[in-house]
Amino acid sequence: MKWKSKLASRKFWALVAGVATSICVLVGADGDVTTKITGLIGTVGTVVVYMLAEAHVDGKSAAGEQKRKQ
Template sequence: MDWKRKLGSRKFWALTAGVATSVLVLAGAGEDTAVKITGVITTVGAVVVYILAEAHVDAANKGSEDEDDPVA
């Protein structure tokens, strides 16, 4: 399984938040708790997606810089 790709997927984080919300409701947690935990999960997901996207862009830019630089 390609975890880097999976963690970079917005669908994965939406699924994780949905599952967590369902589990919390089944466990009897209050609505306030479910909303807070769902918010934390989606925030973490957004940060992970951003970090992986920036890493991809940086790697692509580094590759193009190496090709343009005759000294490298």
């Protein structure tokens, strides 16, 4: 499994948020707790996707620099 591409997927983070929301409902958490947990997952997902996208762009930029030096 390619974890890097999975972590960069918005669909994956939507799945994680959906599962967490379902678990909150299952254990009887109130709406406020469920909203906070779902928001936290969305925030973490956004940060992870941003970091991986920036790393990809930086890697491509560095590869381009290497080619120009040769």
